[in-house]
Amino acid sequence: MDGSTIAQFTAQTGTLPADAYPVQGGRMFVFRTDPVMITIPATQVTPAITRTAHCQLLIQAEPIDSRGTADNWKIIGTQRTGACNILAI
Numbered sequence: 001m002d003g004s005t006i007a008q009f010t011a012q013t014g015t016l017p018a019d020a021y022p023v024q025g026g027r028m029f030v031f032r033t034d035p036v037m038i039t040i041p042a043t044q045v046t047p048a049i050t051r052t053a054h055c056q057l058l059i060q061a062e063p064i065d066s067r068g069t070a071d072n073w074k075i076i077g078t079q080r081t082g083a084c085n086i087l088a089i
Contacts, residue, residue: 002078006061007071017059026062027073033057036083055084 006029010016019030035052042048057080061073 002075004075005064005071006059006073006075007069009059009075010070023060026060026076029059029061029073031055031057031059033083038083053083055080055082057084 006017013031015031015033017029018032020027021030022028033055035054037050038053039048039050057078059075060077060079061075064072064074
């Protein structure tokens with residue numbers, strides 16, 4: 001993923017950023033998945049617990065040039081939180 005553009009990432013995954021904000025040297029793009037159901041199985045002393053969770057993927061990108069379109073932001077780093085094991089990336 002590092003080195004590809006935001007346009008390439010969105011084409012591969014079919015997801016669009018939910019938000020973006022400026023950071024030093026570029027921009028942070030925020031991607032969120034739809035909620036998924038997660039179940040923790042019951043034990044002999046606790047009941048099963050089901051809850052919803054989603055993945056939040058933060059992608060840091062730097063500008064390739066001044067145009068500012070999705071194909072002009074090169075990915076330089078990522079951070080994941082939540083139920084991100086469902087992502088194929």
